[in-house]
Amino acid sequence: MHSRAHLQPRVARRWSGEMMLKAYLFDFGQTLVDSADGFRTAEKEAETKIFEDLGLESWSEFLSNYRRLRREHHDISNFSRKALWQVVYQHYGRPDPAFLAEAERGYWNTVRSRTKPFPEAKVVLEQLGSRYRLALITNSQASGEHRLNKFPELASLFEVIVVAGEAGVPTKPDPQPFLLCLEKLGIAPAEAVYVGDDWRIDVCGAREAGIRPVWLQHHSTSRKWPSVETPVPIITSLEQLLDLEDR
Numbered sequence: 001m002h003s004r005a006h007l008q009p010r011v012a013r014r015w016s017g018e019m020m021l022k023a024y025l026f027d028f029g030q031t032l033v034d035s036a037d038g039f040r041t042a043e044k045e046a047e048t049k050i051f052e053d054l055g056l057e058s059w060s061e062f063l064s065n066y067r068r069l070r071r072e073h074h075d076i077s078n079f080s081r082k083a084l085w086q087v088v089y090q091h092y093g094r095p096d097p098a099f100l101a102e103a104e105r106g107y108w109n110t111v112r113s114r115t116k117p118f119p120e121a122k123v124v125l126e127q128l129g130s131r132y133r134l135a136l137i138t139n140s141q142a143s144g145e146h147r148l149n150k151f152p153e154l155a156s157l158f159e160v161i162v163v164a165g166e167a168g169v170p171t172k173p174d175p176q177p178f179l180l181c182l183e184k185l186g187i188a189p190a191e192a193v194y195v196g197d198d199w200r201i202d203v204c205g206a207r208e209a210g211i212r213p214v215w216l217q218h219h220s221t222s223r224k225w226p227s228v229e230t231p232v233p234i235i236t237s238l239e240q241l242l243d244l245e246d247r
Contacts (some may be wrong), residue, residue, distance in 0.1 A: 019128060021191060021193060025134075025181060025192050025195070026125075026196070028147070028222060030218070030221065031152070031216055032117060033147065033201075034116055034218070034221065067188050069084060069088055073087070075243040077173065079140075085100050124242065133159050133185060133190060135162070136148070137177050138162070140163050148161070151239055173204055175233070191212075192212070198216070215230070216238070217236055218236060
């Protein structure tokens with residue numbers, strides 16, 4: 001884990017001498033709010049129900065197949081649980097049951113009910129918002145009400161909100177949602193910083209759109225981060241964003 005003292009000089013040098021920073025763009029899930037417990041609980045419930053419904057004998061074999069198929073779906077930015085579960089049933093030569101749509105709604109309700117803001121999120125956004133324009137780019141949940149709607153105190157701080165995966169906008173890491181956000185703000189890519197937790201979806205997506213990324217690896221989350229060599233600034237708390245310099 002990196003300390004604030006260690007990271008601050010790296011981040012400051014990264015921004016030194018570049019175009020004037022005008023806006024901070026943010027991801028939502030696992031960047032401003034922590035849904036880790038919700039996802040763990042929802043996944044466990046879904047895995048158990050499907051395993052029992054399929055009438056299988058080997059839990060370890062099923063779990064291996066389920067997680068492989070889930071990873072393949074995530075790799076193409078498909079976050080629909082129903083679509084994943086349909087593929088799981090197809091893998092076992094079974095037609096998908098009628099309860100999957102309702103199960104997906106229940107899945108996201110569980111995630112939403114167990115989501116909480118990172119303690120420093122609101123204060124950091126308010127402080128940044130006093131100097132910069134703020135925007136949010138988040139992928140759609142594919143079913144049910146987005147978690148963002150549970151936190152109007154955070155949503156109200158953003159000038160622009162883009163929900164990728166809705167209204168014909170492709171999901172991140174496609175550059176279109178990033179570019180759409182910049183267009184709505186009326187700024188150039190080099191005038192913005194994007195903060196997100198996912199290496200492929202957030203960091204690589206923002207970089208493809210020409211936006212400077214910051215990779216959040218929040219200290220409070222238990223997670224195996226991708227091992228990559230990168231010049232992208234890495235922070236372990238949103239508070240460290242206040243150390244960025246736009247000289």
